[in-house]
Amino acid sequence: MTVSARVARYLPLRDPTFWGDNAALIGLILIGAGFSVLSPYFLTWGNITALLVSASILIVLASAQQFTIVAAGIDLSIAANLPWTAVVFGLVFNAGWGIATAIIAAILAGALVGTINGLIIARLKVTDFIATLGMLGVMSGLALIASHGQSFSVFSGFLQTLALDAIGPIRYFYLIALAVVIAAHVLFKHTAFGTHVLATGGNREAARNMGIPVDRMRVAVYAINGALVGVAGVLLVARTGGADPSIATNELLTSIAAVVLGGSSLFGGRASMLGTVAGALVLTTLLNGFTLLQVSSFYQPIAVGLVVIAAAVLSRFQK
Amino acid sequence: MKPSIFFRTFAVATMAAGVLVAGMASAAPDKANVAIVVRDFSNPYWQALRDGAIAEGKKLGVPVTVQAGNNETDTVGQNNKISTMANQPYNCYGVVPVNGTNVITPLLPISRRGTPIINLDTALDAKAVKQSGLKLASFIGSDNSQAGHIAAEHMLEALDGKGKVAILEGIPGEQNGIHREKAFRKAVKGKLDIVQATPADYKRSKALSKTEAILRAHPDIKGIFAANDLMGLGAARAVLNAGKKGQITVISIDGVTEAIKAVKKGTLSATISQYPYAEGEMAVQACQKVVQGKQVPDDITSPIKLITQDNADQALKAFPKPFFSFTDPFGQP
Numbered sequence: 001m002t003v004s005a006r007v008a009r010y011l012p013l014r015d016p017t018f019w020g021d022n023a024a025l026i027g028l029i030l031i032g033a034g035f036s037v038l039s040p041y042f043l044t045w046g047n048i049t050a051l052l053v054s055a056s057i058l059i060v061l062a063s064a065q066q067f068t069i070v071a072a073g074i075d076l077s078i079a080a081n082l083p084w085t086a087v088v089f090g091l092v093f094n095a096g097w098g099i100a101t102a103i104i105a106a107i108l109a110g111a112l113v114g115t116i117n118g119l120i121i122a123r124l125k126v127t128d129f130i131a132t133l134g135m136l137g138v139m140s141g142l143a144l145i146a147s148h149g150q151s152f153s154v155f156s157g158f159l160q161t162l163a164l165d166a167i168g169p170i171r172y173f174y175l176i177a178l179a180v181v182i183a184a185h186v187l188f189k190h191t192a193f194g195t196h197v198l199a200t201g202g203n204r205e206a207a208r209n210m211g212i213p214v215d216r217m218r219v220a221v222y223a224i225n226g227a228l229v230g231v232a233g234v235l236l237v238a239r240t241g242g243a244d245p246s247i248a249t250n251e252l253l254t255s256i257a258a259v260v261l262g263g264s265s266l267f268g269g270r271a272s273m274l275g276t277v278a279g280a281l282v283l284t285t286l287l288n289g290f291t292l293l294q295v296s297s298f299y300q301p302i303a304v305g306l307v308v309i310a311a312a313v314l315s316r317f318q319k
Numbered sequence: 320m321k322p323s324i325f326f327r328t329f330a331v332a333t334m335a336a337g338v339l340v341a342g343m344a345s346a347a348p349d350k351a352n353v354a355i356v357v358r359d360f361s362n363p364y365w366q367a368l369r370d371g372a373i374a375e376g377k378k379l380g381v382p383v384t385v386q387a388g389n390n391e392t393d394t395v396g397q398n399n400k401i402s403t404m405a406n407q408p409y410n411c412y413g414v415v416p417v418n419g420t421n422v423i424t425p426l427l428p429i430s431r432r433g434t435p436i437i438n439l440d441t442a443l444d445a446k447a448v449k450q451s452g453l454k455l456a457s458f459i460g461s462d463n464s465q466a467g468h469i470a471a472e473h474m475l476e477a478l479d480g481k482g483k484v485a486i487l488e489g490i491p492g493e494q495n496g497i498h499r500e501k502a503f504r505k506a507v508k509g510k511l512d513i514v515q516a517t518p519a520d521y522k523r524s525k526a527l528s529k530t531e532a533i534l535r536a537h538p539d540i541k542g543i544f545a546a547n548d549l550m551g552l553g554a555a556r557a558v559l560n561a562g563k564k565g566q567i568t569v570i571s572i573d574g575v576t577e578a579i580k581a582v583k584k585g586t587l588s589a590t591i592s593q594y595p596y597a598e599g600e601m602a603v604q605a606c607q608k609v610v611q612g613k614q615v616p617d618d619i620t621s622p623i624k625l626i627t628q629d630n631a632d633q634a635l636k637a638f639p640k641p642f643f644s645f646t647d648p649f650g651q652p
Contacts, residue, residue, distance in 0.1 A: 046406040054399035149491030149518070151418035153447035160451060163424045239398055241420035241447055245492055246392035284399070291403040297360055297387050 020317030024261045024278035035289035055284035056177040062258035062280045064228035067221040071201040072268025073128035079252035080139035085110040085233030087147045090154040090243030099158045107230035114226020118219030143245040151244035159238040185273040202269025261311045351610040353383045354409035360387045363575040367639045371599025394421040401425040411606035413437045419444030430454045435609040459619040461593040463495045467502030470570045477568040482541035485533045486516035489546040496546040519550045526553030545571035548578035555586040583631040596639035604649035
């Protein structure tokens with residue numbers, strides 16, 4: 001039996017829904033294969049590590065974004081909530097409260113922003129786009145006020161360990177991202193809460209008629225989203241050695257792109273953490289490979305944009 | 320159980336790559352292989368640094384690669400570039416950080432294996448560098464406080480030492496802009512009246528709209544100091560639109576081509592030209608020296624110059640190189 005025939009027995013390659021459901025994963029494999037042919041450095045453990053570390057913050061942010069997108073929402077305020085949590089983390093730590101308190105403060109600060117987003121959306125009946133766009137402005141201003149408009153150094157041995165050290169060959173940095181992903185996956189697929197959130201996103205009226213507290217679900221997903229942004233904020237400070245109040249537009253756009261690449265519908269009701277991780281890895285891999293190959297930075301966003309569109313086309317064939 | 324085809328292929332590829340890396344690194348130990356990471360390439364300032372580095376690399380026969388983040392505040396993107404390039408056989412790294420700390424963590428693995436790193440243009444926070452244990456071979460950059468001071472002196476001269484001025488600031492928290500503004504404020508203190516200081520994020524369009532607002536709020540304003548040229552050009556445009564050309568002195572810093580041309584035309588009163596092109600050249604020269612095991616100074620100041628209508632032509636002719644002589648520790652490039 002030929003290899004392709006053997007593969008075909010296990011994978012339904014002729015079934016278009018197979019390609020639609022696994023667009024990001026397939027893309028990741030193809031892109032990875034391409035880069036490993038083109039660059040001898042791509043498939044080295046050092047580079048794979050660099051890639052995973054580079055993807056970690058994005059994976060956590062995309063997980064955060066996944067929560068709102070599942071409920072048919074979207075969080076634009078991530079671009080400001082991220083620097084806001086980083087600034088809160090930095091200020092609390094630099095004031096001498098210790099690392100644990102600072103981490104909790106960052107997560108609470110993020111969750112607070114998320115909760116406010118959720119309340120504006122669910123209680124005041126403002127669309128997700130507008131509510132989070134408004135909070136984007138509010139929080140970017142507050143981050144600037146809290147930090148006096150200055151980026152500042154946040155140094156701790158713990159953060160340096162977190163950013164650079166490893167258990168064996170496995171770096172702590174992406175273990176945290178992995179933990180977030182697994183927790184989110186379990187929440188979506190194996191808890192009543194997850195089922196209710198999916199139902200809320202899929203068809204709000206039907207969910208309401210089934211007795212699901214739809215408004216509370218929507219506030220909850222934004223609160224979780226905010227808390228995860230807080231986790232990403234801590235990772236950001238560990239990686240950049242300081243807190244910078246500048247607005248993080250790149251992170252916002254790539255977090256949405258990663259989720260969409262991963263096969264989640266912007267209309268809600270679908271969650272695929274594996275897809276989201278693959279989506280984040282596709283985006284990071286593209287930039288990593290182009291950097292290795294010394295492709296000009298100007299071409300990089302074109303490739304990223306085309307991949308996002310290609311994935312969206314493929315996802316039309318989803319089950 | 321036999322290892323899967325994938326695993327075997329992966330292992331072979333990894334080994335092959337390892338051998339290749341080792342081979343390339345040891346082939347030419349006395350020759351630099353330079354990697355430079357700047358902030359972004361949409362600002363002509365960083366383009367000039369890149370061009371200077373690449374030109375000098377060609378001259379010395381040294382391979383030079385220059386990469387950048389997505390924008391002026393892309394701390395994470397810049398880090399990811401550094402982490403990626405850390406796994407390639409470069410033996411000297413030059414970095415323009417986004418802020419005082421953002422590149423320290425990804426640079427540490429490079430520093431720990433003893434590869435020289437040169438801090439370019441924007442100084443890293445000295446305390447954070449020390450705490451983290453990062454080793455820097457040198458700093459090459461212009462004195463931004465000095466640039467702010469020169470701008471202030473020219474403003475005082477143009478305004479006869481009195482009048483209302485406004486400041487257009489860069490991205491909040493960006494160090495170079497802060498140094499420029501601080502020095503400007505210090506030099507004009509007690510003489511000029513700073514009625515407003517507002518960030519325009521180093522962007523031309525933002526500077527244009529902010530200046531329009533400033534002109535409405537303070538119709539009697541006499542001068543505008545912009546922390547970079549793009550904002551200076553935006554402010555000059557707003558002044559022109561308001562029909563106040565010649566009545567308001569606009570001064571900015573950087574010396575990009577368009578700004579020097581504007582100075583020549585008279586829409587911009589002056590620019591304090593820094594020479595990122597020279598910074599790029601010196602970065603490659605310094606890398607070559609360090610890789611050959613020679614000493615380089617800890618702190619190298621790249622040249623700056625006040626460009627007015629008197630010398631704009633000269634500046635344009637020599638652009639992007641300086642039109643005057645300056646102290647280059649590596650000999651005149």
